[in-house]
Amino acid sequence: MKKAERQKDKEIRPGMQVEFICPKCGTHLAWALPDMEMNCPKCGNWVTNENRKKPKLDLMLPTDDDQLTLF
Ligand SMILES: [Zn+2]
DSSP: OHHHHHHHOOOOOTTEEEEEEOTTTOOEEEEEOTTOOEEOTTTOOEEOTTTSOOOSSOOEEETTOGGGGGO
């Protein structure tokens, strides 16, 4: 089945950004590289790639995505 193969392919590729969401309060912090750490301004929790709350659809963006600058 091709679907099963695709799910295995969930490794984070270099140069891709993930969305950091605080696991405590659910605040969306920012898009950043997975090796970043962020301090949640609301609850002071440190959010890393390991503990970040992952949305159902865990999107990744390339770092050179121009859409990011539109915010
Ligand atoms: Zn928080």
